[in-house]
Amino acid sequence: xxxxxxxxxxxxxxxxxxxxxxxxxxxxxxxxxxxxxxxxxxxxxxxxxxxxxxxxxxxxxxxxxxxxxxxxxxxxxxxxxxxxxxxxxxxxxxxxxxxxxxxxxxxxxxxxxxxxxxxxxxxxxxxxxxxxxxxxxxxxxxxxxxxxxxxxxxxxxxxxxxxxxxxxxxxxxxxxxxxxxxxxxxxxxxxxxxxxxxxxxxxxxxxxxx
Amino acid sequence: xxxxxxxxxxxxxxxxxxxxxxxxxxxxxxxxxxxxxxxxxxxxxxxxxxxxxxxxxxxxxxxxxxxxxxxxxxxxxxxxxxxxxxxxxxxxxxxxxxxxxxxxxxxxxxxxxxxxxxxxxxxxxxxxxxxxxxxxxxxxxxxxxxxxxxxxxxxxxxxxxxxxxxxxxxxxxxxxxxxxxxxxxxxxxxxxxxxxxxxxxxxxxxxxxxxxxxxxxxxxxxxxxxxxxxxxxxxxxxxxxxxxxxxxxxxxxxxxxxxxxxxxxxxxxxxxxxxxxxxxxxxxxxxxxxxxxxxxxxxxxxxxxxxxxxxxxxxxxxxxxxxxxxxxxxxxxxxxxxxxxxxxxxxxxxxxxxxxxxxxxxxxxxxxxxxxxxxxxxxxxxxxxxxxxxxxxxxxxxxxxxxxxxxxxxxxxxxxxxxxxxxxxxxxxxxxxxxxxxxxxxxxxxxxxxxxxxxxxxxxxxxxxxxxxxxxxxxxxxxxxxxxxxxxxxxxxxxxxxxxxxxxxxxxxxxxxxxxxxxxxxxxxxxxxxxxxxxxxxxxxxxxxxxxxxxxxxxxxxxxxxxxxxxxxxxxxxxxxxxxxxxxxxxxxxxxxxxxxxxxxxxxxxxxxxxxxxxxxxxxxxxxxxxxxxxxxxxxxxxxxxxxxxxxxxxxxxxxxxxxxxxxxxxxxxxxxxxxxxxxxxxxxxxxxxxxxxxxxxxxxxxxxxxxxxxxxxxxxxxxxxxxxxxxxxxxxxxxxxxxxxxxxxxxx
Numbered sequence: 001x002x003x004x005x006x007x008x009x010x011x012x013x014x015x016x017x018x019x020x021x022x023x024x025x026x027x028x029x030x031x032x033x034x035x036x037x038x039x040x041x042x043x044x045x046x047x048x049x050x051x052x053x054x055x056x057x058x059x060x061x062x063x064x065x066x067x068x069x070x071x072x073x074x075x076x077x078x079x080x081x082x083x084x085x086x087x088x089x090x091x092x093x094x095x096x097x098x099x100x101x102x103x104x105x106x107x108x109x110x111x112x113x114x115x116x117x118x119x120x121x122x123x124x125x126x127x128x129x130x131x132x133x134x135x136x137x138x139x140x141x142x143x144x145x146x147x148x149x150x151x152x153x154x155x156x157x158x159x160x161x162x163x164x165x166x167x168x169x170x171x172x173x174x175x176x177x178x179x180x181x182x183x184x185x186x187x188x189x190x191x192x193x194x195x196x197x198x199x200x201x202x203x204x205x206x207x208x209x210x
Numbered sequence: 211x212x213x214x215x216x217x218x219x220x221x222x223x224x225x226x227x228x229x230x231x232x233x234x235x236x237x238x239x240x241x242x243x244x245x246x247x248x249x250x251x252x253x254x255x256x257x258x259x260x261x262x263x264x265x266x267x268x269x270x271x272x273x274x275x276x277x278x279x280x281x282x283x284x285x286x287x288x289x290x291x292x293x294x295x296x297x298x299x300x301x302x303x304x305x306x307x308x309x310x311x312x313x314x315x316x317x318x319x320x321x322x323x324x325x326x327x328x329x330x331x332x333x334x335x336x337x338x339x340x341x342x343x344x345x346x347x348x349x350x351x352x353x354x355x356x357x358x359x360x361x362x363x364x365x366x367x368x369x370x371x372x373x374x375x376x377x378x379x380x381x382x383x384x385x386x387x388x389x390x391x392x393x394x395x396x397x398x399x400x401x402x403x404x405x406x407x408x409x410x411x412x413x414x415x416x417x418x419x420x421x422x423x424x425x426x427x428x429x430x431x432x433x434x435x436x437x438x439x440x441x442x443x444x445x446x447x448x449x450x451x452x453x454x455x456x457x458x459x460x461x462x463x464x465x466x467x468x469x470x471x472x473x474x475x476x477x478x479x480x481x482x483x484x485x486x487x488x489x490x491x492x493x494x495x496x497x498x499x500x501x502x503x504x505x506x507x508x509x510x511x512x513x514x515x516x517x518x519x520x521x522x523x524x525x526x527x528x529x530x531x532x533x534x535x536x537x538x539x540x541x542x543x544x545x546x547x548x549x550x551x552x553x554x555x556x557x558x559x560x561x562x563x564x565x566x567x568x569x570x571x572x573x574x575x576x577x578x579x580x581x582x583x584x585x586x587x588x589x590x591x592x593x594x595x596x597x598x599x600x601x602x603x604x605x606x607x608x609x610x611x612x613x614x615x616x617x618x619x620x621x622x623x624x625x626x627x628x629x630x631x632x633x634x635x636x637x638x639x640x641x642x643x644x645x646x647x648x649x650x651x652x653x654x655x656x657x658x659x660x661x662x663x664x665x666x667x668x669x670x671x672x673x674x675x676x677x678x679x680x681x682x683x684x685x686x687x688x689x690x691x692x693x694x695x696x697x698x699x700x701x702x703x704x705x706x707x708x709x710x711x712x713x714x715x716x717x718x719x720x721x722x723x724x725x726x727x728x729x730x731x732x733x734x735x736x737x738x739x740x741x742x743x744x745x746x747x748x749x750x751x752x753x754x755x756x757x758x759x760x761x762x763x764x765x766x767x768x769x770x771x772x773x774x775x776x777x778x779x780x781x782x783x784x785x786x787x788x789x790x791x792x793x794x795x796x797x798x799x800x801x802x803x804x805x806x807x808x809x810x811x812x813x814x815x816x817x818x819x820x821x822x823x824x825x826x827x828x829x830x831x832x833x834x835x836x837x838x839x840x841x842x843x844x845x846x847x848x849x850x851x852x853x854x855x856x857x858x859x860x861x862x863x864x865x866x867x868x869x870x871x872x873x874x875x876x877x878x879x880x881x882x883x884x885x886x887x888x889x890x891x892x893x894x895x896x897x898x899x900x901x902x903x904x905x906x907x908x909x910x911x912x913x914x915x916x917x918x919x920x921x922x923x924x925x926x927x928x929x930x931x932x933x934x935x936x937x938x939x940x941x942x943x944x945x946x947x948x949x950x951x952x953x954x955x956x957x958x959x
Contacts, residue, residue, distance in 0.1 A: 027243075028243055030239050031828070032233075033846050034236065036842075036846060040845075047841070048845075059265075059892055060265075060893030061893050062270070064264075065265070066265070172237045173239050194247055194248055195247050
């Protein structure tokens with residue numbers, strides 16, 4: 001008889017499922033815009049809407065830094081707290097989604113969000129807001145997985161296919177890292193540890209100059 | 211590249227000069243960032259712009275565009291003065307070091323070994339020429355010397371100058387002086403511009419060589435006639451012979467003699483100036499007729515400077531053919547209704563075959579879909595041409611007989627003929643097998659660790675001398691045997707230099723494990739023996755077939771044997787033009803006359819006080835025919851722009867988003883050229899320069915060309931082209947256009 005395989009899921013079923021996370025490494029982003037294009041292509045995001053945006057600060061001077069900003073899928077997400085109709089909710093795996101059939105386009109989430117993730121297409125000529133659109137972590141939305149309805153309302157569902165979000169998958173320098181919290185955490189720790197040392201450590205010269 | 215992309219991970223110091231990696235080669239940044247983070251390698255960017263790459267660097271040095279030679283010589287002086295040079299490398303494996311020392315003295319640099327002067331004082335003249343402070347020159351040299359192996363990476367910022375050949379040669383001299391050649395983490399690493407462009411160069415896209423750098427002499431045609439199994443006499447019969455009179459000295463008297471030039475053996479036109487052979491009077495051309503037809507194949511005409519003249523030529527030729535997956539500028543630019551043919555070519559995803567990447571590695575590419583709609587593969591189009599021109603059968607065969615398996619037999623034909631650079635080991639079977647076993651290749655050294663590919667380097671980078679050879683991931687490395695990718699410098703220049711010095715490298719400097727321990731000449735017949743016996747014999751003795759010679763610091767046969775700084779033809783520093791002039795005009799360069807000195811007018815700068823440089827933006831590539839048709843790319847970058855420093859903008863009453871007119875010198879035309887573009891006010895550029903991306907087209911002289919496209923085919927992104935205003939000027943050796951250093955004036959439009 002074949003030996004029964006016990007995967008990590010067997011032990012983990014007792015505790016909460018892993019939380020999905022993004023990590024944005026500002027020391028690695030090269031402002032190529034690959035994440036923006038990958039997102040638009042994968043999710044067929046309409047013109048003018050950006051589910052992820054690379055922001056450059058201090059352009060052209062020392063200290064120039066690029067920050068790709070998707071929805072960060074916060075723990076205790078302020079948008080979820082602010083939503084008056086409970087259109088926003090946090091999934092068991094930590095991904096924050098919006099139900100577009102419930103959303104009333106009030107825009108409170110935009111004011112609550114520290115990252116500017118919620119996007120609002122113009123609904124009519126007077127510029128009133130349409131239903132909110134945002135990064136889904138490429139995990140579709142509250143509709144049947146892979147259905148036409150899901151695709152139209154929310155875009156791709158790569159997570160259900162066992163894939164990571166398109167933006168992080170395309171990132172040339174892995175400035176944008178996606179995965180469950182444990183994995184992302186190990187990447188953050190490994191990078192921080194690697195970067196320590198003489199060349200880049202603040203105060204090294206003062207402390208060890210003989 | 212002498213080393214591989216991945217090998218940058220092994221560098222202890224990375225200097226990028228004249229290249230914006232983040233924009234032009236984003237994927238390569240992962241290797242540079244790994245060197246920076248893991249090795250703590252100082253990351254230096256030398257560029258007139260504070261580019262996106264500079265934003266990630268530890269050090270950015272802003273030099274005046276086109277003064278690289280002086281900067282590198284300043285660095286070499288600092289290295290010599292501190293005794294940091296690799297004396298063994300210089301003595302054993304180079305030729306002409308003393309000529310370099312003589313050249314250095316022209317830059318106000320005293321004898322590095324004898325003088326006791328202060329380094330900062332020494333560097334005063336260099337600093338004045340380059341705009342780089344002496345402290346920064348010292349810092350760069352110190353970082354590069356103290357953190358070896360250090361690598362130098364460059365691209366078109368080094369080449370697009372009237373002395374571009376000299377500029378890139380100085381980068382190589384720096385690496386020779388530092389002994390960074392033939393070592394992991396070092397090397398001279400030029401990032402090639404686009405997909406398979408190294409393959410195109412290797413296979414003779416230039417007009418002065420047949421595939422494999424054999425040149426265009428009759429002997430080269432003989433070699434390839436043998437590969438192709440065609441009659442050499444038949445090839446010769448396809449070319450005409452030009453008879454002319456020339457003056458010659460006979461017994462002290464000048465007499466007129468008849469000269470016969472076989473066009474077959476004469477370098478042809480270049481992509482930079484082909485149109486002059488359409489427009490100029492035939493009498494000044496180096497060929498008996500004007501050009502009557504133009505075929506563009508995977509190239510956009512908005513990449514060529516002097517675009518107003520390109521347009522005239524596109525209108526004047528009798529036949530114009532444009533072969534591309536998209537409708538390019540070439541078809542839309544000329545005002546003509548007849549004689550234009552667009553052939554829809556398949557994209558890279560619709561055809562298979564072997565391609566060569568920047569680090570000489572060859573990969574097999576599989577078609578993932580059949581060509582869609584009416585498009586056809588490049589080979590299919592080429593075959594159709596050959597058939598209709600009546601030599602299809604001769605075209606589709608070689609020494610092994612008629613092609614049977616396409617495109618595999620083409621790769622086999624390439625490996626049969628390309629012996630000079632050692633592409634002999636590239637069989638389709640090996641290339642495909644590498645794909646199947648890609649997971650066995652290590653990231654840091656690109657070597658396969660297990661499986662049937664064990665020991666092979668990824669892509670079998672040439673020279674790959676035989677079906678057993680692993681490929682050469684790092685060129686000129688003598689510490690490993692030839693059969694593991696070892697080799698010296700190619701012995702390409704005979705065994706003696708004109709001054710009698712040996713061109714073979716010194717005693718004991720050969721790659722390890724060979725029967726000869728010293729310098730040796732190329733193995734007799736290795737490049738032309740189609741049976742491959744010569745190469746196999748050399749390998750059996752542990753010898754590198756191309757020999758073990760010396761690198762030429764002083765290269766006889768080119769205008770500046772040791773590179774010399776030359777001011778740009780449109781120099782912003784007329785005070786330096788007298789000491790560092792450009793070259794004399796050439797009556798004939800690649801069959802057309804080229805102006806140098808007669809256009810280098812010191813008063814250009816009075817009317818045109820701002821330096822004009824051009825380059826890339828990350829969203830688009832080349833002429834942008836593909837990318838300007840992708841709406842999400844255009845959404846990110848919807849308009850053509852000029853980068854202007856806040857000070858220059860304010861001084862000219864220009865604000866971010868304003869329309870700006872960029873006007874440049876009249877050069878060959880009666881009136882100045884100009885374009886109208888949006889202002890992007892940014893500190894990336896210095897206050898004395900502006901920067902234009904060159905991918906734009908679709909608007910000419912203020913008028914949109916959109917109505918000329920078939921319905922629904924006009925690109926989403928259109929704008930005026932940078933190459934309308936890039937200045938006249940060409941490299942003295944290669945005729946590369948001088949589009950990195952020009953002059954212009956700007957005003958609010």
